[in-house]
Every structure is written in structure tokens, then in C-alpha cells.
Amino acid sequence: MTRLNTHEDFQRFYIRTRIAAAGAALLFLVLFGRFVWLQIIQYDRYHALAESNRIALVPALPSRGAIYDRNGAVLAHNFSANTLEITPAKTNGLEQTLDRLSAIVQIDLADRKRFKRLLAESKNFESIPIRNKLTEEEVARFAVNRYRFPGVELRARLFRQYPFGDSFAHVVGYIGRVNDKDIEALQESGQDANYRGTDHMGKLGIEKTYERWLHGQTGVEKVEVDSSGKAVRQLSRTPPMAGNNIHLNLDAKLQQVAETSFGELRGALVALDPRNGGVLALVSKPGFDPNLFVDGIDPASWRDLNDNPDRPLVNRALRGVYPPGSTIKPFMALAALELGVRKASDTISDPGYYSLPGSSHRYRDWKQGGHGMVDLKKSIVISCDTYYYQLAHQMGIQRMHDFLDHFGFGRRTEIDLDGEMAGVLPSPAWKKKRFKQIWWPGETIIAGIGQGYNLTTPMQLAVATMAIANDGVVFKPQLIRAWSDPATGRVHYAAPQVIDRIKLNPESLRVVKEAMVAVTQPGGTASAAAAGAPYLIAGKTGTAQVVGIKQSEKYDASRVSQRNRDHALFIAFAPADDPKIVIAVMVENGGHGGTTAAPIAREVMDYWLLGKLPNQPVSVPEPGTEEEQEDSSPADESTLPSVNALREEELRNER
Numbered sequence: 001m002t003r004l005n006t007h008e009d010f011q012r013f014y015i016r017t018r019i020a021a022a023g024a025a026l027l028f029l030v031l032f033g034r035f036v037w038l039q040i041i042q043y044d045r046y047h048a049l050a051e052s053n054r055i056a057l058v059p060a061l062p063s064r065g066a067i068y069d070r071n072g073a074v075l076a077h078n079f080s081a082n083t084l085e086i087t088p089a090k091t092n093g094l095e096q097t098l099d100r101l102s103a104i105v106q107i108d109l110a111d112r113k114r115f116k117r118l119l120a121e122s123k124n125f126e127s128i129p130i131r132n133k134l135t136e137e138e139v140a141r142f143a144v145n146r147y148r149f150p151g152v153e154l155r156a157r158l159f160r161q162y163p164f165g166d167s168f169a170h171v172v173g174y175i176g177r178v179n180d181k182d183i184e185a186l187q188e189s190g191q192d193a194n195y196r197g198t199d200h201m202g203k204l205g206i207e208k209t210y211e212r213w214l215h216g217q218t219g220v221e222k223v224e225v226d227s228s229g230k231a232v233r234q235l236s237r238t239p240p241m242a243g244n245n246i247h248l249n250l251d252a253k254l255q256q257v258a259e260t261s262f263g264e265l266r267g268a269l270v271a272l273d274p275r276n277g278g279v280l281a282l283v284s285k286p287g288f289d290p291n292l293f294v295d296g297i298d299p300a301s302w303r304d305l306n307d308n309p310d311r312p313l314v315n316r317a318l319r320g321v322y323p324p325g326s327t328i329k330p331f332m333a334l335a336a337l338e339l340g341v342r343k344a345s346d347t348i349s350d351p352g353y354y355s356l357p358g359s360s361h362r363y364r365d366w367k368q369g370g371h372g373m374v375d376l377k378k379s380i381v382i383s384c385d386t387y388y389y390q391l392a393h394q395m396g397i398q399r400m401h402d403f404l405d406h407f408g409f410g411r412r413t414e415i416d417l418d419g420e421m422a423g424v425l426p427s428p429a430w431k432k433k434r435f436k437q438i439w440w441p442g443e444t445i446i447a448g449i450g451q452g453y454n455l456t457t458p459m460q461l462a463v464a465t466m467a468i469a470n471d472g473v474v475f476k477p478q479l480i481r482a483w484s485d486p487a488t489g490r491v492h493y494a495a496p497q498v499i500d501r502i503k504l505n506p507e508s509l510r511v512v513k514e515a516m517v518a519v520t521q522p523g524g525t526a527s528a529a530a531a532g533a534p535y536l537i538a539g540k541t542g543t544a545q546v547v548g549i550k551q552s553e554k555y556d557a558s559r560v561s562q563r564n565r566d567h568a569l570f571i572a573f574a575p576a577d578d579p580k581i582v583i584a585v586m587v588e589n590g591g592h593g594g595t596t597a598a599p600i601a602r603e604v605m606d607y608w609l610l611g612k613l614p615n616q617p618v619s620v621p622e623p624g625t626e627e628e629q630e631d632s633s634p635a636d637e638s639t640l641p642s643v644n645a646l647r648e649e650e651l652r653n654e655r
Contacts, residue, residue, distance in 0.1 A: 060240045061219075062219070065483075066246075067248065071252070076206075076207065077160075080158055081159050085130065086153075088119065098130070104141050105141065161291060162290045166289050168252075168290075169288050176294065178200065195218065208418055209416050218240055220238045221238075222237070248480060258603070265617075268317040269282075269604065284314070320421075324454055326449060327584075328404075328542075329383065330540050335400065337507075341395050347375045348390055349372070349373055350387065351370045354385075366385055397428060406500070408464055409460060411423075450542065463477055472509075520533075535576075537602075538572060565591060567590060570585045574609060
């Protein structure tokens with residue numbers, strides 16, 4: 001029988017009890033410390049988390065501002081339409097609900113794909129559209145069966161509409177669905193909070209340029225939700241602030257007159273108010289319907305636009321780069337007078353061609369046999385190429401570049417629209433950088449008549465013409481005229497911006513302006529288009545080569561494919577003694593500027609100055625018609641890249 005040592009057992013029991021008590025106390029202290037940490041020290045944090053689980057912030061979207069022309073015509077606005085929307089948290093099976101809805105309201109595959117994408121980006125308690133713009137019949141069918149679809153509601157939503165269709169597509173632009181790239185840009189700019197819940201934003205034109213003004217300020221609704229995410233009640237609401245309305249300098253009627261005058265021709269027109277730089281009209285033909293893009297363009301329509309050889313998506317007024325042709329001659333004449341290279345009375349003998357000293361190569365004039373004795377004024381009136389071949393050689397490419405740079409050639413005008421091209425104002429340094437080649441004297445010769453590497457946009461031509469009309473004062477071309485707050489009705493006007501004051505001798509300007517007026521008088525290259533005008537027009541026609549031909553050949557439009565025929569250009573301002581409108585017109589493959597481009601400008605000026613509507617659109621003369629070709633074939637195709645190739649390279653570099 002084992003005898004127990006009572007004292008030793010008691011000691012072991014006592015020690016074990018003490019250890020257990022210490023362990024329990026330690027655990028209690030740990031639990032108490034955690035309790036203090038969670039309930040006292042971290043109280044604010046966890047209280048906020050609890051509240052965030054209980055309270056949801058739902059964005060209240062603002063009404064997007066409208067866009068108007070200078071007279072109040074609506075160019076872009078919102079309209080209300082019925083939308084079928086689903087709140088996933090309130091439905092009894094989402095897929096089953098969609099299937100049953102399809103039997104009542106047409107829901108196609110594209111609707112389902114869009115819904116699922118929006119569902120992935122939204123919270124369970126937010127309402128998501130499944131069908132937009134329901135017809136009255138569809139609304140009636142759903143209303144009768146509404147009791148069968150918990151969580152499905154009919155709601156009135158605002159949609160964007162462009163009443164004039166393609167007339168203002170390149171200016172006003174359009175809105176489209178917000179994509180990942182847009183979200184990234186908003187996050188970088190710190191604007192993402194203001195776009196929470198927003199499905200659309202400006203993608204092109206004024207809609208994009210003034211996006212933040214038009215969008216407004218998003219409001220917030222505080223909603224209490226239960227554990228399943230269902231909304232229980234609204235706690236508070238901060239109302240949204242509607243976006244500003246934008247008022248443009250554009251005149252909707254003038255824009256339509258210009259488009260009507262183009263008829264089926266492709267091209268661009270820019271009309272400016274020389275007194276403040278306001279853009280009165282900006283036409284790019286053909287255009288496209290911006291309404292197609294609002295809810296996402298369908299693949300078939302996108303293919304039709306994207307594959308169209310007429311390139312309706314390209315804004316020719318800002319992104320179309322073309323040789324300026326003879327429209328550069330008034331600026332060359334000013335350069336000759338200002339730099340002292342020529343006097344107005346100096347004459348040259350024009351045999352119908354020009355050759356560099358020591359060279360047998362001939363640069364042809366548009367008129368076979370030449371124009372005889374030609375002074376500066378006559379050189380503009382009859383558009384004598386030989387005069388400017390010789391002038392360019394005397395002046396040199398660097399001085400030509402430096403003088404023309406003052407008028408904005410080769411630089412963006414900084415109009416308040418995205419995507420403007422810079423064009424090309426060539427120089428030896430430019431060619432060295434672009435082609436790693438030296439500049440040749442023959443390239444200077446053809447640059448003197450606006451050919452060769454020269455590329456400009458219709459907007460640049462209009463701004464340069466404004467400089468002559470304004471005696472050297474150049475305003476920034478500006479589309480926005482004013483903006484207004486829809487809540488207060490207060491209107492803020494955009495101030496005109498003078499961007500340059502070119503120092504020009506008044507006598508030089510007088511000589512060039514008189515010559516440009518004579519262009520539109522009997523004997524001038526635009527006399528037919530200006531005939532009978534009760535006001536004086538100062539202008540200059542131009543014909544820009546599209547593809548090079550050999551010097552031994554004469555240009556014959558009937559032997560050239562339609563898309564390779566010369567472009568027609570015309571620049572003008574009127575009335576010549578008190579300019580109220582400046583115009584630049586470019587007609588792609590239109591031939592002679594005096595025949596196709598100038599009549600379009602005349603129609604626009606007649607409406608703006610006289611209120612006269614056009615009779616019929618301008619048409620292109622049939623190939624083979626006898627007409628002045630001006631500078632249509634001066635270059636040897638073996639020495640220069642084609643205009644089309646250089647233009648494509650310019651577009652790639654801009655991208």
C-alpha cells in the first residue's frame with residue numbers, strides 16, 4: 001500500500017493552482033486589452049465601418065447643360081424617355097426575371113451584355129437600366145404586368161439629342177459611355193468622385209472641350225440598407241447642380257447655308273468674325289449623325305462610317321491638311337514688300353516658265369506662253385506662278401518660313417476644339433529633322449506657290465486671312481460665346497483674345513488688299529463668283545496639286561482619277577473696306593478655286609451680309625472644261641514625296 005505525502009501533494013496542487021490563476025488572469029487582461037482597443041481606441045474607425053454597412057451613398061446625377069448657337073437655336077439638349085430598370089437586390093432571381101421580361105418587352109443580346117457590364121460596376125441596391133427609350137406600347141404592356149416583377153421599375157431618364165444631325169457633328173461632337181480610359185483620366189485629375197454613377201461624358205467637339213462645365217455637380221442620397229443590401233429608407237439628400245449651358249458663336253442658319261452650297265462635294269469651310277475671332281461656321285463634308293454614338297454605336301453603323309472612303313469621321317476643317325496652293329501668294333507678296341525684296345512697281349517678264357540660274361529645268365506657269373510683263377498686283381490678280389517662282393528664289397526658304405510663321409502657318413490656331421493638326425511650314429531644319437536630307441533650291445521654287453511640302457488646314461488659312469483683313473491683328477478663333485448658369489440664369493460672356501499683332505507697313509497692306517479685291521473683279525480669277533455682289537470682296541483662289549506629274553506633261557483632269565484631281569481653295573473677306581466675315585473654303589478634288597470654292601464662299605457671304613439664301617449647290621465642272629489651273633502641276637514627281645504620302649505621315653506623327 002502506497003503512502004501519500006500530503007505536504008508534497010499540497011505543494012504541487014498549490015503551485016498548479018497559482019499557475020492556472022495567473023494564466024486565466026493573463027488571458028483576461030488580453031481580452032480586456034482587446035476590448036479597450038476595439039471599443040475605445042478604435043471606436044471611431046469601427047463605428048464608421050458599421051455605418052458604412054448600414055448607410056449607402058447613392059449618386060444623384062445632374063442634368064447636363066444644353067448647347068446653343070448665337071441666336072438660341074438648340075444644338076444639343078436632353079429629353080426625357082422611359083427606361084426599364086432593375087434593382088438586383090429586390091428581384092427573385094435575376095436571370096429568371098430577365099427571361100420573363102423578354103416575353104413582354106424586347107430585350108436583345110446587346111441589352112443583356114450592357115446590363116451585365118453595368119451590373120459588375122454597380123452595387124446590389126442600385127437601379128440598372130435594361131432597356132432605354134421604351135415605346136408607348138411597351139410601356140403599356142409592362143404597366144399591366146408590373147405586379148409580376150418585383151424590383152423592376154419604369155423610370156424617366158434624360159437622354160442626349162442632337163437635333164441638327166450631321167450638320168454640327170464635328171463642332172458640337174457627342175457624348176458616349178464612360179470607358180476605362182475615361183475613368184483613369186478622371187482619377188488622375190481628381191474628378192472621379194463627381195462622376196460617380198455617370199454613364200456618359202463628352203467624347204468629341206464642344207461636348208469634350210467643355211465637359212466639366214456641361215456635366216455639373218453630382219449630388220448624394222444617403223440611403224439606409226438592411227443586411228441583404230436592400231434599401232430601407234432615405235436619410236438625407238444633397239441635390240445635384242445642373243451643368244452650365246454653352247452658347248456658341250456659330251450661326252446655325254449660316255452653317256446650313258454653307259452645307260447646302262457644298263451639295264455632294266467633299267471639303268471644309270471656316271467662317272470667322274474678324275472683329276473678335278468668333279467662329280461663325282465650321283463645316284466638314286461629309287459629316288455623320290452624332291446621335292448614333294450616344295448609347296453606343298452598333299457594329300454595322302460603325303463599319304459604314306469607318307470604312308467609308310469619303311472619311312466622314314475626319315474633321316477636315318481642323319484635321320484636313322492640304323497644300324495651300326495659290327492662296328499663299330498674297331502672303332508671299334506681303335513678304336516681298338515687307339522684306340524689301342520687291343517693290344509694288346517692279347515687273348518681271350513671264351514667258352510661261354522659270355528656270356534656276358545655270359539650269360535648263362523649267363517650272364511651268366499655269367498659262368502656256370506666260371502673262372507677259374507682270375507686276376505685284378497683276379501677279380495676284382491673274383495668279384502668275386512665274387512671278388512667285390522667281391520671288392521665292394530671291395527670298396530664300398528661310399526668310400519665307402520666318403515671315404509666314406507670323407501668320408500661323410505650320411502652327412495650331414488653339415481653337416477651343418481638340419484634335420487640331422499643325423500642318424507643315426517647311427524649312428531646311430524641318431526637312432533635316434524629318435527626312436535627314438538637305439534642302440534643294442528647286443524645293444524653294446515650288447514652295448513659293450504653296451506646293452511641295454507645304455500643308456495647311458482650312459482653319460489656319462482662315463486665321464491667316466484674318467490677319468490681312470485686320471491689318472495684322474489676329475484673334476484666337478473661338479467657338480464659345482458665353483455660358484449660363486441654369487439655376488441663376490446669369491450669363492458670362494467669353495472675352496475675345498488677341499494672340500498676335502503683326503507689324504506690317506500700311507502701304508504694303510493697301511497694295512495687297514487692292515490686288516485681292518481685283519481678284520474678284522472682271523479679269524480676276526474669281527470674277528465669275530463675285531459678279532453682281534453689292535459689296536466688295538477681297539479674295540484669292542487656289543488650286544492645290546494632289547499628285548505630282550512630270551514637267552513635260554500638261555495637267556488633264558479627264559486623265560486623272562476623281563480622287564487624285566486637284567483640290568480647289570478660296571480665301572476671302574468682305575466687305576473689303578470694313579470686314580465682317582473672313583472665309584476659307586477647300587473643296588477636295590474640286591479643280592479650280594474660282595469655279596467651285598469661290599461660289600460656295602459667295603453664297604455664305606451673301607447670307608451673312610444680305611440675308612440671301614442660296615439658289616442651288618455648287619457642282620464640279622466636267623473634266624476637260626477649259627479653266628485656269630493656276631499652279632496645278634509645277635512639281636516634278638521624281639523630286640518630292642506625294643502630298644498624300646506626306647499628309648499620312650503628318651497624321652501619324654500627330655497621333
